[in-house]
Every structure is written in structure tokens, then in C-alpha cells.
Amino acid sequence: MIVKSKIKINGNFISYIYTHENNSHLALLLHGFGSDMHEKGNFDILSEKLLQSNVDSLRFDYLGHGQSDGHTEDLTMEIAINEALTLLKKYPHKKISIIGTSYGGGLAALLTEYIDVDKLALWSPLIDAKNNVIHPQNHFCKDFLGEEALKQIREKGYATFGNTNVKFNMNTFNDAEKYDAKKVIQDFKGKVKIFHGTLDLVVPYKQSLELKSKNIDVKLIEKATHCFYDDSNKKVIEETVNFLKN
Numbered sequence: 001m002i003v004k005s006k007i008k009i010n011g012n013f014i015s016y017i018y019t020h021e022n023n024s025h026l027a028l029l030l031h032g033f034g035s036d037m038h039e040k041g042n043f044d045i046l047s048e049k050l051l052q053s054n055v056d057s058l059r060f061d062y063l064g065h066g067q068s069d070g071h072t073e074d075l076t077m078e079i080a081i082n083e084a085l086t087l088l089k090k091y092p093h094k095k096i097s098i099i100g101t102s103y104g105g106g107l108a109a110l111l112t113e114y115i116d117v118d119k120l121a122l123w124s125p126l127i128d129a130k131n132n133v134i135h136p137q138n139h140f141c142k143d144f145l146g147e148e149a150l151k152q153i154r155e156k157g158y159a160t161f162g163n164t165n166v167k168f169n170m171n172t173f174n175d176a177e178k179y180d181a182k183k184v185i186q187d188f189k190g191k192v193k194i195f196h197g198t199l200d201l202v203v204p205y206k207q208s209l210e211l212k213s214k215n216i217d218v219k220l221i222e223k224a225t226h227c228f229y230d231d232s233n234k235k236v237i238e239e240t241v242n243f244l245k246n
Contacts, residue, residue: 001021002018002019003020004016005018007087009086010079012063012068012069013068013069014060014068015037015068016037016060016061017037017047017059018058018091019050019056020051020056021051021054022056023056025094025244026091026095026096026097027050027056027057027098027099028057028084028088028096028108028111029047029098030059030103030107031062032101032104032126032227033062033103033126033161033168034164034166035065035102036061037059037066042227042228042237043059045233046099046240046241054245055097055244058088058091060084060087062079063079071167072166073168073169073171075171076174077107077175081107081111081114085115088115096117097117097119097120098117099121099122099240100122100125101122101124101125101227102123102124102202102203102226103126105122105194106125108122108125109184110181110184112184112188118190118191119191119243120185120188120192121243122193123195123196124195124196125196126203127181127185127207128182128210129175129179129181132202133145133149133172133173134146134177137207141202149168150173153170157169182211186213188215191217193239193243194216195228195239196208197220197224198224199223199224199225202226205220221236
């Protein structure tokens with residue numbers, strides 16, 4: 001059964017999809033900044049595969065994203081956390097796992113401080129925000145984050161994400177200073193599986209390799225791009241489902 005609806009959170013209607021068959025295990029799917037709960041179709045396929053493996057799924061558009069109210073530049077990590085917790089309270093399950101892409105990867109890690117999480121499956125996760133937003137480590141991000149973005153924000157009140165029209169402002173920089181998802185995920189006691197493409201131009205895959213530990217497994221996907229918007233998506237989806245159900 002698929003429920004497509006909206007819920008009012010702090011005065012804004014947030015759009016979500018709940019795919020379920022009353023299973024005990026729920027996967028919360030968290031998309032990237034500037035994307036939406038479909039993740040260019042990857043989350044649509046993923047939710048179907050999860051259901052076939054007896055795992056319900058819940059996904060939503062953050063404030064200012066997709067079909068939800070608001071503007072992207074008004075989104076903060078605190079708001080995103082509250083949206084996730086509100087929806088999880090509406091649809092409680094015995095066991096919860098989280099799948100997060102890019103920005104959603106950092107959000108997924110931070111949520112482990114608020115709820116009991118069984119497993120984390122992260123795609124191209126933005127865990128080390130300081131070394132991506134404030135001090136970008138690759139040439140691509142240096143063109144639209146870090147000092148370049150701060151210059152635009154000072155001049156216009158906002159900056160745009162890459163070649164898109166997705167706007168952000170000092171909220172993004174303030175969150176990078178305030179939240180340490182890297183420390184949180186290293187303290188997490190559950191199992192973590194990270195998938196990262198070697199051709200990721202947004203978040204360097206080396207940042208994921210630095211997280212590898214006893215309970216954090218990192219799988220590099222050769223020649224795959226950020227968030228697997230390419231032919232690698234089928235492999236990543238399959239391995240993600242297998243990780244959650246085992």
C-alpha cells in the first residue's frame with residue numbers, strides 16, 4: 001500500500017510517501033539537498049525493492065523541496081530533524097533503519113542521537129560538512145561553496161548550488177559549524193554501510209574511506225557519480241536492500 005499525503009509541521013505542509021504492508025521494519029529514506037524524495041527515481045525503485053523484502057519505507061520532501069512548502073534557503077538541520085521525527089512518530093515501527101543520500105547522509109547520522117536506529121545505509125554522504133561547505137576540498141565545490149558562496153551571500157543574501165537555481169544562505173554554513181555528524185557516526189554502535197562513487201565531484205570519496213572502522217563498512221563504486229544517478233544505481237539499490245534485510 002502506498003500513502004501519498006502531506007503533514008503540517010510548524011505551519012508548513014510537508015509532502016511524504018509511506019510505502020507499507022504493516023511490516024515491523026521501517027526504512028526512512030532521506031534525500032539530498034536540492035533534490036526530493038524521488039531522488040531521480042532511485043528512491044521509487046528502492047522503496048519497491050524494500051517492500052519486496054518485507055521492509056516498509058517512509059520518505060519526504062524537506063522544507064522548500066519537491067512538493068513541500070517553503071524555500072530551500074530556509075531549511076536548517078534542526079528543521080529537517082524535526083520533520084523526520086514528526087513523521088516517524090506518526091508511523092511508529094519496532095525497528096528503524098535509515099538510508100540517506102548526500103545531505104541526507106549527514107542528517108541520518110545525526111538522527112541516531114534522537115532515536116534507536118538499527119542500521120545506516122549511506123550514499124555519497126555529506127558527513128564532514130566543515131570540509132565541504134566551509135572549506136571545500138575539491139575544485140568543483142570550490143566554485144560554489146566556501147569563500148565563493150560567502151561572497152554571493154554577502155552581495156545577494158543567498159548563493160546557488162552549482163549550476164542549479166537551488167538557493168542557500170548562512171543557515172548552511174551555521175549548520176556546518178554547529179553539527180558534527182562525523183563524530184556522531186563514529187560513536188554510533190549499529191552497523192553502517194557507505195556507498196561512494198569514485199567519480200563523485202561533490203563529496204570526495206576519500207572522506208568516506210576515512211570513516212571506515214569495525215562497524216562502518218565502505219564500498220567504493222568504480223566510475224560512479226554523486227548519488228548514483230547513473231548505471232550504477234541498480235547495483236547500489238540491490239546491495240542496500242540486502243544490507244538492511246540481513
